[in-house]
Amino acid sequence: MTDVVAALRAQLGDRVDTDPDLLERARADKSGHAAAGTPLAVVHAASVDDVQATMRIATATATPVVVRGAGTGLAGAANAGAGEIVLSVRAMTRILEVRPDDLLAVVEPGILNADLNAALAAQGLWWAPDPASRDISTVGGNIATGAGGLLCAKYGVVRDAVLGVDLVLADGRLLRLGHRSVKGVTGLDLTSLVIGSEGTLGVVVAATLKLRRLVPGHARTLTATFPDARAAAAGAAAVTASGVQPAIMELMDAASLAAVHALLGLEQVTPGRAQLTVQTDGAAADAEAEAIAATLAAAGGTVRLAADDAEAELLWRIRRSMHPAMETLGTTLIEDVSVPRSALPAMFDEIARVEREHGVRIPTVCHAGDGNLHPNFVFSGTEVPPEIWAAADDLFRAALRLGGTLTGEHGVGVLKRRWLRDELGDDQWELQRQITRVFDPAGILNPGKVFDR
């Protein structure tokens, strides 16, 4: 193993880092889960050449490689353990090209989503994927997980916003996947295959992103409170069924609201009530806000249109404070099931059932516009205890029964790999695993992630 580090140092010099604190941090991500053991070294790649050199050494020495961006994942996919090289692309932050006339940008993977969007905004452009982590997560990480966010029902997910990627294979070869044109069907769509592949197929060293123009006009925000989360979910489903497309539609259940209001020192809402917070944007923002308000009132909601930007900002601050508020309750396992939108009320019934039957608390927020729920399983201590996993297992199976999926936007990583076969079926699971072997015959790219191979 010392030989591996020596070989890396011989080629990459001081970009090879064995600082114990750094190695310790590379074991974990924002899920709290940590890999067993300590990785060999972190390579701070500054260029495509650095990535290729690292992969050639890894292949020559049969050393596993964990690619890492900002480490904000929630499934443990970028956690590195004993005997592994951490290949950090966090320092590759350049914007290589912006073409307003072609609505595309070419960027390196380590740039933060928010930094990219700040640079694009100066040209009237944006990259639509907006994970809640956008201030701290990288574009490369967004691609690796196939990230979503709040705006997805109207503006799409990462898969809808990437035209191509440059990919370094396990053996160091560089492939250029995808295209720069709006249309392109030459051969298999390997770009889509890489999106969401969580470091198992190769190292994304550049991405050609599909941009949008900033939406003109003034966004409007409204809230509606309901007697419970199920009623709020039914309200959200009614909005979707009405045909008016909100930019954002978020649901917070009573436990989430209570925790956030306590954290922010706000007056507590009536116990038990759940809330939808909705944003409309574009030229028709006012008319759409009025229409959605009417739909939600008819569904039994108590509706309030934000009077001004300050009130709207407070409402969104409440939603954005979910994660810090959960930290005040204990340790949380943040889950990520996604269901067809019509199944949202039934999914909230299932969450209530799981809470009751397993005796656990599961404060839940939900991207109600697209059916993606984040149930937060609260517990004490640092490791997820078996009874919490049992409750999560029950919840996953309920989501699958409702036509849903295990993970809407966080990925499988290590935390959800044991349920992957349940959703894919044995045949598809095995076929997917074989596809990873085409890219990585020796199995050195993120072994043990996603497929538990």
Next chain:
Amino acid sequence: MTDVVAALRAQLGDRVDTDPDLLERARADKSGHAAAGTPLAVVHAASVDDVQATMRIATATATPVVVRGAGTGLAGAANAGAGEIVLSVRAMTRILEVRPDDLLAVVEPGILNADLNAALAAQGLWWAPDPASRDISTVGGNIATGAGGLLCAKYGVVRDAVLGVDLVLADGRLLRLGHRSVKGVTGLDLTSLVIGSEGTLGVVVAATLKLRRLVPGHARTLTATFPDARAAAAGAAAVTASGVQPAIMELMDAASLAAVHALLGLEQVTPGRAQLTVQTDGAAADAEAEAIAATLAAAGGTVRLAADDAEAELLWRIRRSMHPAMETLGTTLIEDVSVPRSALPAMFDEIARVEREHGVRIPTVCHAGDGNLHPNFVFSGTEVPPEIWAAADDLFRAALRLGGTLTGEHGVGVLKRRWLRDELGDDQWELQRQITRVFDPAGILNPGKVFDR
């Protein structure tokens, strides 16, 4: 070979068809190209079971299978030759489910795009992909080619409009790929891999489609004529750069216009002039049409807003008459390069150069909103002569130099497979070929298509 047909008949009875006229028709598609030899039989699959039974027999007897829908392809991908089974899914036309509340439909692959959309319209819904062949092409064929159409810059291509597919593998096993929720990142995105795979990975026996609501309001149509195709292309690029998004923006060069006007008995336009035809839709259709008119006038265009629906309909009839008009000129090789939108003027320069240097006529229409061009190489006889291929080769390489791609929406099939390596590079080409072997180890699915394996 008789044994194969006998085995098929034993299981599938009179759904196995060896009518000589039918076998002859299965050799060719709308490209005019025909496979060598005559296929063994056509299986008219009526169910998933039929498809599975056919594939099991094909695997057991190592017999190649060509999956076929309506046979409207333009690259020869569904053409079947000597020793091959034609597996037609054209009779599998059921709409299995429509969910307005979830904006999805589940359909069998043989339904015509236009028939599906007629059924969806009754519920205020539509499936956005709109290849020019939509009246005669199947949803399964649209998926197999990764089809595009006219509305793509605003409303997306097939890849953007499919949530999942049921896929029968070469050995007859059935996989359910994808999901029913808006978001879903469980494992690799095999749905996207199947889209555009041209029958090389499996048989699509059902698809879960992402629907849109019908666009409200009244569409507006306008035209702008320019001194030549380059100037029209520059006008189209100016519209894209202006940030106003037309629903459709089509370019016809002078030769295309002349042929269509002659076919329809319309007054001839001034020789040499090219035309953009633009449609705006939605709530802002009027304002967007005015804005685009101003942009095109500033770019040197002579602009006319259609006064009423009748005039708009005539303008779109002119565009839709391109293919019949080309047939009056001789035989045509319809090409399909796609370039970044800013490169459209340069691509028209290249087309003019190829016409001049090779002494061929290449009337060209172009989906100018997304940079996808259809140069029509005109020749005599039924087989594409070498000098036409030489001109096409020159044009393909020009598109690649401009950052473009060999095929925007028709696929590779047999007609473009010899250029596939040029675009993908040897490493990616070989990796893609290996991926097809994971799905189809014996290589019985559409052998010789796309990869010339």
